[in-house]
Structure formats: structure tokens, C-alpha cells
Amino acid sequence: MKPWIYPAQWALFKMDDRLLMMFIGAIVGTCSGFAAVVLNHSLLFLLEWLSQWRQHWWAFILPAIGAALSSLFLEKVVKEGAGHGVPEVIYSVSRYGGLLRLRSTFSRLVSSCLTIGSGGSAGPEAPVVMSGSAIGSNIARFFSLNDRQRVTLVGCGAAGAISSIFNAPIAGIVFTVEVILGEWTALNIIPIAIAAVAGTEISRALQGNQIVFSHKVFAIDMGDIIASIGVAVFTAAAAILLTHGLRSMHKISGKVRAPMWIRAAIGGSMVGIIGLSLPVVLGEGYHSVHTMIEGNFSSGLAFVAIACLAKIIATSLTLGWGGSGGIFAPCLVIGSLVGLAYHRALSMLWPSADWVNEGCFALLGMAGLISGMLQAPLTGIFLIVEITGGYAVILPLIMVSAISATLCHYIEPSSFYLKELVDRGHLLRPGTDARVLSDLSIKELLETDCVCVSQNMSLRDFVKIVENSRRNYYPVENDETGEFVGMLHLDDIRPYLFNRMLYDAVLVGQIMNPHVATVLPDEDLSKILRKMDSQRLFSMPVVVNNRFVGMISKATLLDKYRKELMVQTSF
């Protein structure tokens, strides 16, 4: 390997590894930004190209073809599981120091482009996050960076991607620390911020600096702020409905005995059928969001309510049946529909009241749904402020986001992204007990300086061994097979110790404890600790295939635990 491959060896970066992280963070942010722009342009091209056939009656098969191709690409070409990828990124950060496959740098970009471009109801943001994170992870691997640095670069990739796709650098940073990493430290926040800036600049250079959903200024009074509580309640309900819809569709599709691509096609065709009468459900739906925020969405309350429900069903069908994409964009569409419907209901109930323009409620609805779905209120607030330029609505925005996230947390303790990881015990945030224990392996805790004794050894010989040893526990092995047969503790020999007459009469095998609880080398440490606590043990033998390999003790565990905790929380 040539030295230039390792920037860590460059004189400039030897001074301070923060400089190194800032430098590579900028590279990662730039690459993620490019990935986001490429996906955005590909989507626009595909949507435009397919629009010539959308008015035909058979157009419902377009989302089916797109979803099937997307599934085939993921399953057969790149051999990756379906899904939008954000839980996979969080899982990798939690458990494997942010290691992600190289193929993930592009796989979700292609598959989500096929799904969304053909009319599937999903968003491009989560695939871009997956892609950006994988870019960060693989750049870290290429430069042989350590786990901590790799996790930071995964965060840089996610921040660069979100910043680029929404032209929203603060939202990119906040999303990364709130959702992906679950922490922010003085060390990781600067490279992530630099990556967000790099991603945004790439987007602005290639697509122009424009606010995604620009609108006119809203004049908000106290009545609107109080009324916004209702938006929070309804968006929380919609978020719960969407979460359940996605999960139940996933379960239903899992029961269908057909290849994955057929299932994706079934889901896609159902979305296509809904889209024939309600085109608002098709694709990412940003055009509809724009119309709603500008206050130009002309349909009545009933239509808006039906469209909202249809979008929830379409998104569940698309993603639950095997299509590829994320939930960000559908959340924005559903949220704005909820806000709009709520505003129209208010106007109907109190026609004389001077409500703010309905676009403001659409905007609040988006924040409420994002916050509720991700249970990440800061992401909801900053994203909506940045993509709408709506700083004037910051007060109701904060209120709606906070209430919606709280209500959703009350009903569903884990967010959509984290639910499965929490259920499987895979969400291990830095500095927590579970994370520290998961980062320790039995191999590194193993005490191998034990003295094994034979079961046919006399007590006299054993006492001689004890004289020269500092340990209290002695594993006992079978003479012929070498198999572990029990343990002998110093307490076990105390009754015989002062009666020298017994020294030659008593054998180790007679006084050992043959019923000792043992552990396997690949057992979870948390499980072993529970076993130790329940049986009041301070150490346990590790046995593989009936062979003793070492001891594991609480003292060593505590020592290593403290060191690991210091590593995880020292920056």
C-alpha cells in the first residue's frame, strides 16, 4: 500500500485527527450530495418520460412494473434485502461501528428510482441516506479508519444526503444526530456540519439555490396557535395509522406464497389502481405539497380526507409489499393533507373566524407527521422551517412537533425506524449499558491463567498446587478425555484441609462440584451477567465442546466495562 492512501499518515493530520475527519467529512458530504442530485434528476426524468402514458386506463401497471423491477434488482442483481435502509444504517452504527456494504452505495438509488419514478408512493430521502451512509462507511474502510471515525463518516454521509436533497443543511445535521447516531459530541458534530454544507453546496451548484416549498407570508394569531394543537393530534393519529398500515401490509405480503418481485408488482398495481382516480397518491407527491402550501389546492374537505387516507394506503402498499423507497416524502404529503383537511373542517365549523391561510396548516401538518413518525421533533421543526422558509410559523411548528412526537411516543414507544431494532434488542446507543456490554467479547474477558487439575488427583497433590497458585477456583478435567467435569473451590477443601490423614484418601473428583453452571464463548454478556446474579456467582467457567477454555469473572468484567465506557464517553 502506498502511504498516500492513508491520510492519517499525512503530517497535517497527524497533529489532530479532527482535521482528518473534517477533510474526509467534506469528501463524504460531496459524494452524498452528488448521489442525491443524481437520484433527483433520474426521478424527474423517469416521471416525465412515463407521464405520456399516465392518462391511459392501463397506466395502473406502471407502478407494478416499476416495483417488480426494483425488487428484481435488489434481490437478483445486487442481492440485497428490500426496505428503505435507514434501520439498517442505525443497526450498523449500533452494533458494527457503521460497517455497510459497498453495494449499498448505489443499490437503493436504482431501486427507489424505479419504484418512485413509475408512480409508487414512496420518497427518495431514505434511500439517499442509505447511499450517503454507505459512501461514508466505505470511504472510512478505504482509509482504514477506526470504528469511531467510521461512525462519524456514516453520519457525514447521511447529513450530506439530506442536506442535498432538501437544500436544508441544518435539517441534515439534526436528522443525523437525532435519528441516525442518537448522540452528538464535540468531535463528531463538526465533520457532520461540514458534510452538510458540502452536500448543500453540491445541490445548489447543480440545481440552483431554491426553497423547495416556497409560499407567501403567514400572519398567525393566538387563535391559530391554539388551533394548531388539533393539527398535532390529527397528525399523530395519521402517523400511528401509517405505521400500523406499513407493518400490517408487510405481514400480509409475507404470507403470500410468491416471489418477492411478484408481491411488489401486486402492491404496485394496487397503488396504480388507486392512482387512476386519485393521482395525488402517485410518486413522491411534492407537486401536491407545493400546491397545498401555496393555498391553491382546490378540492373540498371530503376529497382531501379521502386523498389522505388513500395516500396512507398507497404508501403502505408500495413499501409493505416490497417496493423500495422511504417514508419522508409520503409523510410530507399526508401531513399537508391532514393539515389542509383540519383547516377546512375548522372553517366549516367556525366560518366567521379569521383563520390563517390553509397553506400554514398544511405546513404544520408536515412537521407534525414527520415528528410523530420519526419521533424526532427537532428534525420535524428544522426540516419544515428550511424547506418552506417558514420561520414565521416557528412557534406553532414547535408546538405541533412536540405534541405529535409525545402522543406518538405514548402510543408507540419506538419510532417507525427503531421499532424493529428495539424489539430485537439491536438498538444500542453509545454509552448505554447494553452498548458497552455488546462491545465486549468473552474472548477479551477470558482469564486463561487457570490451573486445571485431574479428577483422580489426590488432595495432597492438589494442596501443593494451591500453595503455588493465586486462584480460588480450579477446573477439574477427565484424565483420559480431557473433558471438563467440574470445579473445585478452595472452600470445598476446607473441611479436609486440617486433617492430613485424609490427604491421600480423598480425590479431587470426590469433593469437586460437578454441577457447575457454564457459559459458551458466543453467549451474550448481558445473559451471562443475569445468570451470575441469579445464582450469586462471581465467576463462571467457559466451556466449548466439553473442554474448559477459561474463566470469566465479574472483577475482570467490571474492569473492562469501565475502560470501554470511558472510550465511548470520553469525547
Next chain:
Amino acid sequence: MMISRLLHIFQNTPLGRETLLQAAYFTKKLRASLTIYIPRHIKFLMYFDNDVVQVDLDHSYLVSPDTAHDHAVEIAREAGVEPSFIEPKHFTASALPDIPTDFDYMICPRSISNLSSKLGLGYIGPKVQSIINTANFPVLIASHVYKPWKNIVVFFGGSANAFNALKLGFLIQNITNFPLTLFTYAETSFEAYQKEIADQGVEDELGLRVEDWQFFESGNLTDYLYNVPHDALVILGAFNHGLIRDIMFGNKLEKIQTSITNNLLIVGSRYSAVG
């Protein structure tokens, strides 16, 4: 001393039986423990220190899942080894289990080469190559049929990986007491190799453990390989020439594998268990 562990991905087929017999023989000779994974999914992930490798199996690994466990136990016990089994505890995706990587050896079968198998285990194709390059354990490529080995041959070319292979050869010789022979396909003078060995501080151990050092200064690779005893375990370091060179000129490991039927124990650059 910690008992070393060998990972075996079980294939419930006649070829899989041969590979398992080979794994059992290897663990028996090295007094190691045999750990078997019976795949329930067509792919799995192996997270190493600095990389993640996705292993895509062919469908033969999933045949007759009902009898797989019993067959594996029966074959291993017949060979005098008590196997242990691993069940994946962690999943990156619902159909994508993570397999532990804290093993000391891993065995991969050697299948009749065809293009489709290049993506899976059973061929020193990109997958096995990436495991070798990433893992901190050596990979044993088993012979087509069960073939007990009675002596050890180390291919020694003087590279860092070759020194790792040499040290592993010393370790296995120490445990098994089988004769150890060094094979060198010379690219420089004998004295230069001796100097490198002295520089690495393995001169004494080499004198103690190596029975014979066969030094080939002329002839082609096939002639060189012809001299390898048919019942030898061949230990060699991985050749890292890069993908482009492999595509253009062929992979040296593939050439060796197709020329000799011996069991090959391949040591990658991250192997650090000895020395």
C-alpha cells in the same frame, strides 16, 4: 490455552459431506473445536473489523433442511468429533443473518468450477477471496473428496503473507507432529530467502520444525506443483494482485487450486493469530 474453533457452513449434499469430513479431520488433528452453521437463508453477512462481507450461497446449501442437523451430527461423530452449532442471533435484515467472525479457521468447499459458482462459496472467486483478505483467520479450501493429510507443505515466497503462512505451518507442525516441508518457487537467490528468514527471527524455529526445503530455481509452476505430495496440507499466503490483474492474467490461487487436489490453507494479510 484457548481451544481454536473452525467455522463450517454445512451443505446437506454428498459434496457437503466430504467437506464436513475434511473439517472434522482438520479439527481432530489440530485439537480444535468444530462449529457448524446450517444456513436457513441464501445469504449471510460476516462483519469483520474493517469490512463486511456478504456471502451468497447457491441453492444446494438449503436442500433438505429437516435432515441437515442430524446428518451433520452423524458425519462429525463418525469422524470422532463432537460438533457445536451456531444459530444467528443478529439480523441485518429479516432474511440476512449476521454470522460471528471470531473463529480461528473457516472451511470452504472446492466445487467443480463453473461461472455461476464464482459468486458463492466453493470457489476462490471474489467472495472467498474477500473473506481471505478481510478475515483475521485462515481459510481452508477442502479437497473435492475427503482426503486425510499426513504431512504439511508451506509455499514460501518471502512475502509478509508467506511469513504468516510459515508461522502457521510451525504451529500446525507443533500440534500434529507431521513433517513440514517448505516449497519455494525462487524469484531470487537462496541466500536472499535465508537472510529474510533471519531478519524475521524465525531461523531457529525453521531449523527445528522444517524437515526439508525444496527450492525451485527453474521450470514452470506446474512442474513445481507436481512435486507437492498428494497427501499434504498446503499452507500458503494469499496473493494480492488486484482485481484488474486477476482478470487480465488470471488468479494465481485459482491456478494452484485447479492444478493440485490437496487441501489448501490460505492465509490473508490480516491473519495475526501466530507470531
